[in-house]
Amino acid sequence: MSDLRPYQPGKPLAELEREQGIRDAIKLASNENPLGPAPMALAAIRAALPTLALYPEGSAPELRALLARQLDLDPRQFIFGNGSDQVVEFAVRAFAGPGTEVIVSQYAFAAYAIAAQASGATVRIAPARNYGHDLEAMAGLLNAQTRLVFIANPNNPTGTYLTAAALETFIDSVPSHALVVLDEAYLELMDAADYPDGKRWLRRFGNLLLTRTFSKAYGLAGLRCGYGIGHPDLIAVLERVRQPFNVNTLAQVAAHAALTDLAHLRATLANNHQGMVTLRDGLHNLGLTILPPAGNFTAFAVPGGGQRVYDALLQRGVIIRPLTPYGMPDHLRVSVGLPVENQRFLKMLGEVL
Numbered sequence: 001m002s003d004l005r006p007y008q009p010g011k012p013l014a015e016l017e018r019e020q021g022i023r024d025a026i027k028l029a030s031n032e033n034p035l036g037p038a039p040m041a042l043a044a045i046r047a048a049l050p051t052l053a054l055y056p057e058g059s060a061p062e063l064r065a066l067l068a069r070q071l072d073l074d075p076r077q078f079i080f081g082n083g084s085d086q087v088v089e090f091a092v093r094a095f096a097g098p099g100t101e102v103i104v105s106q107y108a109f110a111a112y113a114i115a116a117q118a119s120g121a122t123v124r125i126a127p128a129r130n131y132g133h134d135l136e137a138m139a140g141l142l143n144a145q146t147r148l149v150f151i152a153n154p155n156n157p158t159g160t161y162l163t164a165a166a167l168e169t170f171i172d173s174v175p176s177h178a179l180v181v182l183d184e185a186y187l188e189l190m191d192a193a194d195y196p197d198g199k200r201w202l203r204r205f206g207n208l209l210l211t212r213t214f215s216k217a218y219g220l221a222g223l224r225c226g227y228g229i230g231h232p233d234l235i236a237v238l239e240r241v242r243q244p245f246n247v248n249t250l251a252q253v254a255a256h257a258a259l260t261d262l263a264h265l266r267a268t269l270a271n272n273h274q275g276m277v278t279l280r281d282g283l284h285n286l287g288l289t290i291l292p293p294a295g296n297f298t299a300f301a302v303p304g305g306g307q308r309v310y311d312a313l314l315q316r317g318v319i320i321r322p323l324t325p326y327g328m329p330d331h332l333r334v335s336v337g338l339p340v341e342n343q344r345f346l347k348m349l350g351e352v353l
Contacts, residue, residue, distance in 0.1 A: 132160025
């Protein structure tokens with residue numbers, strides 16, 4: 001455990017403001033929804049406040065039923081977590097451990113390897129191809145000890161994504177004793193025509209688990225609510241390692257309401273689309289090389305290393321994300337904000353450069 005490094009989240013706004021003695025900092029570091037929670041979610045939270053003396057229903061029955069109706073799936077196909085990263089932990093606790101192997105991609109979301117290392121499993125890292133998942137390299141690591149394969153689509157922090165044909169071929173090649181965890185945290189924010197919804201493969205592959213979240217498009221990162229989707233038999237195994245009250249009452253009611261607030265989702269998608277265009281064009285105009293924008297973020301390279309630019313932006317009240325922990329010291333990642341925040345970031349970045 002001495003080699004286990006904790007996940008490094010984006011710097012909190014309050015912490016920066018205390019350090020710099022400022023009050024108007026902006027945070028574009030953690031791929032959050034700049035519009036905040038849906039109005040209907042806030043109303044549901046207020047209505048639920050008198051019930052907080054009671055334990056929540058761990059199975060999230062109302063949220064489960066709504067998702068099953070919306071996605072046309074069996075309610076038994078869902079499991080809920082304190083964020084989708086807890087669903088990742090369920091999978092690791094249920095299937096990995098000493099003597100087993102877990103496959104991840106270079107530059108993949110760091111939480112996968114951290115959870116696997118904590119279980120005592122051996123983490124096998126497949127070298128990336130153009131900053132994205134090299135499925136051939138990952139397939140070459142499969143063996144009798146493999147128990148989990150993690151794929152983020154799109155990948156955070158690099159923004160690369162896999163198409164349907166490539167993913168289906170890969171999942172089909174994974175032996176039944178290994179579980180493929182397909183992380184779709186940015187599903188709602190993807191507008192690429194060739195981006196696949198993993199739901200299409202649930203009937204075919206019993207060793208496939210999708211993970212999704214209410215922290216991104218639905219603006220509920222502070223409440224921590226995510227879910228997994230898989231075959232009922234798989235979900236039944238994961239339920240054995242879930243704590244009984246892991247998703248709190250406010251998270252459940254807010255997520256339920258957010259799914260029905262379509263006006264807020266449309267506003268989120270519109271702001272995100274325009275923000276992605278603004279950031280892409282602005283970074284290009286500054287002469288910077290960017291990785292493929294995806295979801296609600298983009299990564300970009302800066303001359304002379306990212307840490308210097310990151311620190312200089314902090315002094316100007318702008319928080320973005322350094323990618324040194326991912327082995328990408330020359331890159332930074334920025335999330336879409338409100339229009340005024342996007343413009344402020346680009347202006348400050350131009351001054352620093």
